[in-house]
Amino acid sequence: MGCLFCNIVEKKIPADVVHDDEHTLAFRDIRPVAPTHVLVIPKKHVAAIHDLEPADAETIGRVLVAARRVADQLGLADAGYRLVVNDGEAAGQTVHHIHVHLLGGRALTWPPG
Ligand code: AMP
Numbered sequence: 001m002g003c004l005f006c007n008i009v010e011k012k013i014p015a016d017v018v019h020d021d022e023h024t025l026a027f028r029d030i031r032p033v034a035p036t037h038v039l040v041i042p043k044k045h046v047a048a049i050h051d052l053e054p055a056d057a058e059t060i061g062r063v064l065v066a067a068r069r070v071a072d073q074l075g076l077a078d079a080g081y082r083l084v085v086n087d088g089e090a091a092g093q094t095v096h097h098i099h100v101h102l103l104g105g106r107a108l109t110w111p112p113g
């Protein structure tokens with residue numbers, strides 16, 4: 001089976017892609033928790049933030065720049081939006097390929113649950 005998000009990168013599993021470049025991919029979350037809920041991932045497999053090495057700094061930086069672009073593209077920039085990364089079990093990480101949740105389109109409460 002392998003990694004779910006690597007399979008999406010390799011187009012073995014379909015996704016509603018909103019951004020695709022050499023290093024990153026962004027697609028709509030299958031179970032959205034906000035009017036706009038997109039996952040932004042590096043094409044390179046890294047399981048979690050806690051597995052990042054210094055050499056991955058550019059990779060993770062590109063993910064944030066892609067998230068910023070998608071937020072612009074989907075019209076979220078003026079109202080604002082939230083980026084979330086769940087890392088590990090206590091945070092509720094279920095897919096072990098780094099992904100930044102881009103949430104917008106409604107007021108978001110703080111602190112999160
Ligand atoms: P996390 O709980 O932070 O690991 O987030 C994983 C996210 O992946 C969840 O919000 C799921 O709804 C989402 N997800 C799982 N499978 C898919 C899929 N095939 N396509 C899009 N999103 C998915």
Ligand code: ZN
Nearest residue numbers: 003006045097
């Ligand atoms: Zn992967």
